[in-house]
Amino acid sequence: MSRPKPLSGFPEFLPSGRIAELAVLDIVRSTFELHGFAPIETRAVEPLDQLSRKGEIDKEIYVARRLHADAGDADELGLHFDLTVPFARYVLENAGHLAFPLRRYQIQKVWRGERPQEGRYREFTQADIDIVGQAALAAHHDVEIPLVAIDVFEKLHRDLGLPPVTLHVNNRKLSEGFYRGLGIEDTAAVLQRVDKLDKIGADAVRALLTDEVGLSAAQAAACVDLAGISAADESFVERVRALGVQHELLDTGLEELAALIRVARRSVPDRVVVDLKIARGLDYYTGTVYETFLQGSEKLGSVASGGRYDSLASDGKTTFPGVGYSFGITRILAPLIGKGKLTASRSVPSAVLVAVDNEEAREQAIAVASQLRGRGIPVEVAPKADKFGKQIRYAERRGIPYVWFGAGYDDSVKDIRTGEQQPASPADWAPPAQDLKPTVAGA
Amino acid sequence: MSRPKPLSGFPEFLPSGRIAELAVLDIVRSTFELHGFAPIETRAVEPLDQLSRKGEIDKEIYVARRLHADAGDADELGLHFDLTVPFARYVLENAGHLAFPLRRYQIQKVWRGERPQEGRYREFTQADIDIVGQAALAAHHDVEIPLVAIDVFEKLHRDLGLPPVTLHVNNRKLSEGFYRGLGIEDTAAVLQRVDKLDKIGADAVRALLTDEVGLSAAQAAACVDLAGISAADESFVERVRALGVQHELLDTGLEELAALIRVARRSVPDRVVVDLKIARGLDYYTGTVYETFLQGSEKLGSVASGGRYDSLASDGKTTFPGVGYSFGITRILAPLIGKGKLTASRSVPSAVLVAVDNEEAREQAIAVASQLRGRGIPVEVAPKADKFGKQIRYAERRGIPYVWFGAGYDDSVKDIRTGEQQPASPADWAPPAQDLKPTVAGA
Known part of the structure; x- marks a missing residue:
């Protein structure tokens, strides 16, 4: 056998790199546990029809099929592409044996058949926390979850020298309430365009909002003004109010986000910013949303993100709302370990x-x-x-x-x-x- | 979505079960590290042609294929069915960056498309240790490896109350040397039949050896007598000598196995037995072989096994001999956790x-x-x-x-x-x- 070549998109480390990765995972896990999150692990495969329900992602799935599958074989399976779909299934399957609100963490590999490129992997490790309620879940958990994330990242910074992070938060209720207060009905269409602000700039977003969504120039300008607001404290509330829009949902969003930044600031100053252009692509978020950037590596994009969703899963009778955060472990570590920016003092455990x-x-x-x-x-x-x-x-x-x-x-x-x-x-x-x-x- | 059903062969635990599994894995990992084994993790997939080289196992492979694979896509991939094939590939790929002898551990899921049944899983966790040399590896590592295994199992017994184990050891050189000393050439054929001793009994094995392998009645009787020898100390040497067979390879095997049982007995009395009927199905073992049985659950079969192989991998110029042990974590834990015989004191980490x-x-x-x-x-x-x-x-x-x-x-x-x-x-x-x-x- 000649020397094998690495498979693009499937990162592997030398032992010293794996020691570094395990040191990170140990901190992630122990911090999750300090916050009372219980571990679960789900199988790597789910029925294919469950994985491909979200139309946008079905191209990226790996199908897992026995090499010599029998004709009578059961449903087809696919490798999970995140830890949310398997967790939702796990909650429904085991609801009778679980205590709600359920706080769980899960650290596992996921697979996506994406074209490999800088920062994109076909196999990577994610670390997820979620708090899930039965029928209802209090709003204060939206404040709690980013505190756990900050705790994790501060320890990685302090103990292992990883770059510090900035956590950007927004609240969909705030944006949607604002849009509705402006008389806009298709709020999702607006969110989608505003999400491009960083990439294409304010003028282009305003143009998209008038040309594609049909907003008036004044409405479009107000939406872009809102997205331009960011602050490290509660001062953002006044700046939003100054735009003169009124809506009940806006009030709720402002209140929730203000509570979050107030508590977060007290816990760790200068790590969390309100950033009203954060939208999160996936449409199941219904309240607070989070993104996380490594200081000095902002071009990597968000390395950890999450938010509040009204329905993780539903069995027809009961709905399970939740709030969660997903840490892109490989996305954070593969560049650092690959470039020797995170290393272990020796390649073996032996002292x-x-x-x-x-x-x-x-x-x-x-x-x-x-x-x-x-x-x-x-x-x-x-x-x-x-x-x-x-x-x-x-x-x-x-x-x-x-x-x-x-x-x-x-x-x-x-x-x-x-x-x-x-x-x-x-x-x-x-x-x-x-x-x-x-x-x-x-x- | 109605309540989903479990997938047969893909075991999952409730949080308290996962807490128990993690406690086991923490002990396994920390013990491996105390013995100086360095961690690696390999990707879940290997090129299909590499996985299916061993004809006997190719039915059990899961193929991983992108749902919308392009026509020009690279070679097909399969999920690894053990941690040995990926480790061999990893050693060849990274040989220039590794220090030999390399002591590595690896704890990961593996997948096999077997028919699910009691004690057989389609997805399960294995924990492997191996010591691999470049061109050569000293015999004393054959003694070292089972001491690590005993250390792991004794801690699981003492700290978590898992059943104690008995480790059964043999040495292929001993058996093969003995067969050759009897004038037998096809020693593999004899080993295969002797491997069935527990299942079919001495008479039936003797019949197979004469009828299928063509041994004389005296040869067959001697082979079965050899397989019947077991001992908790070096006394087995005399019992083998008493059978009156002479061969150089037999001498080497006796010497190696005697050294093993001498050191093991001193380290942990009553846990290791020489058992000359242990053969191990896979034909790449070339010296010491190990099997491990949970006391009281012998019918589960061997829950951890391994041995010495002359060639884990070869790049044409250099061969990498090694010795290793593979722990069937899921095989040990799934029945215990599933039946409530191993549990955590609470379902959350919170104190x-x-x-x-x-x-x-x-x-x-x-x-x-x-x-x-x-x-x-x-x-x-x-x-x-x-x-x-x-x-x-x-x-x-x-x-x-x-x-x-x-x-x-x-x-x-x-x-x-x-x-x-x-x-x-x-x-x-x-x-x-x-x-x-x-x-x-x-x-």
Whole structure:
């Protein structure tokens, strides 16, 4: 077999990259758990007809079919393209065994048959949180969810040196209420055009709104003015009011968004901004919407996003409203790890290499290693009885900081970075805390 | 959408089951890391022609194809059916960037289009460790690998109450050397028949060996006698010697297996047995082979197995020999979790529910929760301002042990299991260690 080539769109990392990814995932998971989200994992496949209900996305689905499928085989399956569709199905399937409101997290691979390009993958990891109610879900959860997101990103920034993020929030009720207050009925059509503001500019959006949606020049101007409002505090309310539009739904939206920015500002200043042009393409959002940008990598687009939806799922009798956030783990990490901007201090977990002088002494080395492991220290035993210098080189190549010599008869441990060597007992020696595990840090 | 039905062969758990599974996976992963194995993750798909090289398994492959694949699309892909084929490809693809011997672990889903039945799944999680050398790999790694497996299973037994295991070991060199010493050439044919000993019995195997493989009655009897030998210590060597067969390869096999049982016995008595009928179906094993049985659930078959192979992969110039172990996580857990024999003490990570007296007090409750989380305590805030009793019931339903009352003005915390309530400060109160996270325990 000649050397295989990578498959475009299916990123893989070297061990040091995977160590970095796992450090990120550990923080994501532990933060979700600190906020009381319970884990679930769903199968990778769903019935194809369930996946392809949303017309816009069916081109991107991978069908999974047994190579020698029987004629009588059951319905066709497809790989899930997000974690929302499987979660909705899971909620309906298990509703009788779940306690609502249900707070769940889910960290899994998803697959999309997109054309691979910068920042687009065919296989990638997403980390989702959602809070889902039975029939109803209080508005304050819309405030809670972005606080969890900020908590995650602040820890990734502080502990691993990932870029800080800015979280942009809007509320569909605010925009829709505003449009209705202007006498506009097809609010979705307006949202779709306003969503292009960053790409095509204010003049072009105004033109689309008059030419395609049929708004008056004044209506179009007001819509674009609204989208131009952003603020890091509650001051946006007055600026919206100053546009002179009145509607009950607008009032609700303003109130919800003001509560969000008030609490978020107190929790972490300067990370959340109200940004009234955020629309989110998918049409199932019905209230608060969120997007997240890595500072300095805004061109990547939103790396984590979500919002409130009135109906995640419905069994005909009961509807399950919810609010959620989805973190594009691969989208954030693949560029950083690929370019060496996020790396681990070593390519193995081992803090210690136990040297072996000669093969007869191997069992003593294994005993020392076992004692150290019993106290939580990751250790490997040298694969080959070898000279001092070669043992050091073995450790150096992997970034293992300590080499243990004379296992079982003249125990000593050497910090190969400083050259310092001292007698040690496997019963009580431990490396400094910062050397126990590989450290992961951004460049 | 009416209530969806589970897909046969694709097991899923309720949150408490997933908490139990994650507790198992955390132990598996941390033990692998204590032994110096580095993590990798490979994509879910491989080129179909690479997956289907092994004729025997190609019926079981899931093909992954874009729903609207273009005519000019690249080679077809299939979902991996184990973690060995992808790892072999990964080693060849990245050999220049890897340090050998490479110790890697990999915990991922795999897919097989098998007919679903008790103990067989179409989607399941495997946890693999392998040590792979470039051109050569020392024999002592065959001793090391089962010690890691024992370490994993002993912790699962001790910490989570999973059943203890017995690890059965053999060595193909021993069997093959023995057969050759008897003058048999087609040793693979003998191994295949001997593999059926447990199912069909000694008489039937002897008959197959004479009728199908053409052995003499004496040869067949000797082969079956060899397979009947088992021991928990090195005494098996004498029993094999007593059969009076001589061969160089037999000597090597006896030596390797004796070293293994000697070291294993010292490490964990009574968990490893030499069992000379263990053959392992797959023909790429060339030395030590391992199988693992859950005590009391032997009928499940081997739940973790592996062995030594001379060639994991080859690029034409260099061959990569290795030794590995594969843990059937789903195979072990799905029956235990499904039957309630392995459960978590609660269905959410939260140790504390912060009660909310009225919606105006919510921000104070959020502040208390945030303070507790900052000290590593998983907390959720009550979704609804409600009466005392309803807050308790919310916590009870999820198994949350503590409810925090009077957040921010008259803080106290109640252990809802004992009813004991006492004043507490979010700045220093913490639950006892055993209540911090859900505990997972076998029945």
